[in-house]
Amino acid sequence: MPTVPAVRALVPRASVARISRRAVLSGFVVLTATGALTACSSSTGFAPSVLPDGKVENHLNVYSWGDYSDPDNIAKFQKTGTTVQLDSFGSNEELIAKLGATRGTSGYDVVVPTGNYIPMMSANGLLQELDHSFLKNFENIDPLYRDQSWDRGNKYSVCKNWGTTGYAYDTRVITRPMTSWADFLDAAQNEASKNVAVLEDPWEVTSMYFAANGIDPNTTKKADLDAAEDFLVNSLAPHIKAFNSTAVTSGIPEETFALMQAFNGDVRQGLLVTDTPEAWKFVYPTPTANIWMDTWAIATGAQNMDAAYAFIDFMLEPEVSFREVDYIGYNTGVTGVEKMAAEREFELPELVFPPAEVVERLTPAVVNEAAERLVAIVNRMMAKAGS
Known part of the structure; x- marks a missing residue:
């Protein structure tokens, strides 16, 4: 073997x-x-x-x-x-x-x-x-x-x-309609700043940038990876409160975040136990997700x-x-x-x-030669968010 x-x-x-x-x-x-x-x-x-x-x-x-x-x-x-x-x-x-x-x-x-x-x-x-x-x-x-x-x-x-990935947001904080990853990235830097949670998965986090910019989430091109790192580390990371793949299950009922990247079924679990389900919306974002x-x-x-x-x-x-x-x-x-x-x-x-x-319109993640670079990007994001 x-x-x-x-x-x-x-x-x-x-x-x-x-x-x-x-x-x-x-x-x-x-x-x-x-x-x-x-x-x-x-x-x-x-x-x-x-x-x-x-x-x-x-x-x-x-x-x-x-x-x-x-x-x-x-x-x-x-x-x-x-x-x-x-x-x-x-x-x-x-x-x-x-x-x-x-x-x-x-x-x-x-x-x-x-x-x-x-x-x-x-x-x-x-x-x-x-x-x-x-x-x-x-x-x-x-x-x-x-x-x-x-x-x-x-x-x-x-x-x-x-399952798939999307995001949940508090409509009392973000009052505009949200439909895309571009909307997520914009709201994260504005209304929801410092009140944002994203997943711990490097593919999921970096794919937000790729999808919002019309790039294949499974890209291995150096130029794409460089651009993603620059934006995610320098522009997005300072606004992120947590990298936590289970944040949404407690984040919705406890209202600890206003905007959360999350798996669809986990959002459901959070909505089932909150006292204010009407205040939250979940988005299957365009153009694609995992x-x-x-x-x-x-x-x-x-x-x-x-x-x-x-x-x-x-x-x-x-x-x-x-x-x-x-x-x-x-x-x-x-x-x-x-x-x-x-x-x-x-x-x-x-x-x-x-x-x-x-x-x-969903895209399956691929474990390819870019995987270690994605890990490095998210590690830099975590360091920047915590600084």
Whole structure:
């Protein structure tokens, strides 16, 4: 197997906001690295009939972000007779380092990488190719969320949850209409100055400048990167109060910021607990923003292959998928879930199910040769903001 290249803070902690959003608001105790959910029954309505003998192993090891699956779904799956061991990681880099160091002997079966890391992981032999004949529910995934640029044909992964980036603003502070990243950058330097929060993710922060200026957010051109650094460090950074990927969940109810770059589902969590939801607006900004997608994949060396396929297939069942959306607050990409949400009075569905025209203009982040430069830019911004 090829060796894994050194990974040095490539888009560091890019998914931190998605790790604990549920725990932050509900007090749910995150499953620890040694915690396992054990079966309490031996029968369930779900049967992994797509497998040759209809049977699976009695154990499954899953390596995922913390608190990132509905415990009721895990318990329901375990009624097939398979005990699920859930371990958690805090970044894609941690996941890659673990799988790379163990060279196929990590002990993990199902893993949950973010989509833009799939090319790196597959090129280095960390993931197994999927046999779609064992995933009868793959067809439940909306075509919008299949065949992404980073994994054509879903060769290594399928959608687990996806979201996008936008911003929330306090209309009592910013009274004009806001629709674009250009509007965000302008308001950050004016009405919301010193009361602004942005994400900790270098790609997300720098892409605000690129999008506002008609530049590909995945650019690697030196001139683009130089211009972004000059503006973000010298013009924007002095107005930023915090670099915090979870700021919005408490920032809305506590009104600690007036303008916050944020993931769509996290904005929803903040709005659900504030006493003044009418004072806030969320924008899916033009011209583009990130579409991030966390995925189900099978690790190289997985010892419980039948259980791994059965588990992923189970998670793609519409009813199971809806429970995931309801628990996590992010879309699973499964067809019919949005209709279920409407029928079941799911609150603020527009923050989980953006219209197709929004989805179609989103841009997936790419981990490319500019990644380390983006990290350096945001580090300089943090230093300037704190000076």
